[in-house]
Amino acid sequence: MSPRKIFGIVVRSLGLCLLVYSVWYLLYGIATVSGLQGEAAKYKIEFFISGGFLLVISIYFLKGAPQLVGFCYPEEKL
Numbered sequence: 001m002s003p004r005k006i007f008g009i010v011v012r013s014l015g016l017c018l019l020v021y022s023v024w025y026l027l028y029g030i031a032t033v034s035g036l037q038g039e040a041a042k043y044k045i046e047f048f049i050s051g052g053f054l055l056v057i058s059i060y061f062l063k064g065a066p067q068l069v070g071f072c073y074p075e076e077k078l
Contacts, residue, residue, distance in 0.1 A: 015061025025051030
């Protein structure tokens with residue numbers, strides 16, 4: 001297995017971790033809007049912004065982040 005493929009697996013694993021984290025943020029934001037979390041109600045917009053931003057990044061990483069992998073491991077030209 002080449003280093004490029006191993007790095008791709010690491011990037012996808014990081015994307016999976018970020019996906020779980022972003023879903024947690026979004027669910028916690030929904031809980032604050034619905035009134036289940038009273039003490040954190042003033043931070044509800046931050047939960048949605050952080051969750052949405054992390055969701056976009058995690059989807060990019062789960063797709064393999066071709067630009068990032070290509071930058072770190074460029075194709076060798078003969």
